[in-house]
Structures are given as structure tokens and as C-alpha cells.
Amino acid sequence: MSNHRRIQVSESNDVTVIRFVDRKILDEANIQELGQELFQLVEQDRRPKIVLNFTDVEFLSSAALGKLITMDKKAKQHGSQIILTNIRPEIYEVFAITKLNRLFNIKDDEADALAVF
């Protein structure tokens, strides 16, 4: 296990739940670091089921969306499933405008995500 600076990782059976440390995912250096920590979950740790809980996230830029898309690609390569949850309406609108709500599996909350797994 490595130390994470941009995410908090918890586990429940075979499901990994991720929460984001930054309320505003903006700073370029932080976004790079966030990307590496997310990619590690699928590439090195090979976690099969991942919930990305956005409850603490108030703002994110398109650069952060890029990291989520790359993570999704890597997850598909490694057979991991990712579900996004607890996205506040303003952030969900960003996913809707970019039509990324069609790319990602998005559920209201963790309980809904766990039911899918």
C-alpha cells in the first residue's frame, strides 16, 4: 500500500470506496497526482470494484475529467468496474454537458453502487 495524498481509500469486502481530498479539483499539480493515485488502483492494485464518491467535491475542471476518462479506459483494460456516486447537481451538469454521463456508470449514492456490484 502506498500513501495517498489526493484520495482517501476504504474497503468493504471486495469494493474499494474512494473519496477525494480536494473540494476543488483545480490545481494542475494536484490533478496530476490525483491521476496517478487513481490509475494505481486499477493498474497496480488491480482493484476489481471501485466506487468514486464525489460527496466532498464542489468543483472540477476539464483536466480532472480527463483523468477520470483515462482511469475508465485503464479500468476496462484490467477488468475493473467503476461507479461514480454522490455527485452534486452542479458537477453532474458538467458530466451532462460533456455527455460523460453516458460514458460513466453514475449512481445516486454508495448504497446504489453497492447494489450494482
Added chain:
Amino acid sequence: MTAGDPVWRLETSLASRLGAHLSLTAQIASTLQAHGWCENEIFGIQLALEECLTNAVRHGNKEDDAKRVHVRCEISGRRFWAEIRDEGSGFRPEQVPDPTEEENLTAVGGRGILLIRSYMTDVTYNEHGNCVTLLKVRQNPGRTPAK
């Protein structure tokens, strides 16, 4: 708010370093809040500014220390206006692929311009392609302001 509201004006330039704009966008957000703009309106303006300023630094000035990003901004209770100009060679926004097309949906980049246009009333680029002007006019300036 009324048309007679005072207009807040800013003119500055930023270093071509990613993150150099963060205090400016925070200042603009708090100014919008002080002028009675709603949280979701401020969210959209901040996002548009974030994308414009990041584009100017990364794609316009290519993080060249010798170049600056020039910003002008005006805020009133019903109108947000900003001009962001870099010192790069410019680009043609119409040549950026539509990120919502099926074949582009998994592309890592290319969403900034779409987001900028989505949250603004009007967005214009100069002919050279190195200067973008943003305008947002509030439709309901009497709504509950941000907390």
C-alpha cells in the same frame, strides 16, 4: 440588483504558469458573490474562467515564462464580462472536434471550449485566435444570492 449598480473592474496580467490564476478566479468569485450572483451562476463563471485561463497558459503561451496572460474583467449585479488574451500564435476554435460526438467521447481532452460556451451567454474569439471574450448576462438578477 439594478442597472445602476456599481461596476467592479479589473485589469491584470498573469505569469504563464499553471495555477497562477487560482487567486484571481477566487477573487472574481467573491466579487460575484458580493454583487448578488447565485452559487450555480458563480460555479459556471468560475469553470469558464478556469478553462480559458488554463488554455491560455498551456496551449496559448505554452507555459513560456517570457509570456503573460492578460485579463480584463467587469462585474455588475447583472453582467459578467471578461477578456483573456495570451501571447501565443492563436488557434481556430471551430477546428476543435466536438467532444460529445460518439467517436470523441473517450478522448482525454477537448471539453474546455464546450464548457465555456455552455455557461456563458456569449463567447467570441478574435481573428488571431489568442483572445477570448466572455459575457454572461443574468436572467434573474433578483434571485437569492449565494450564501
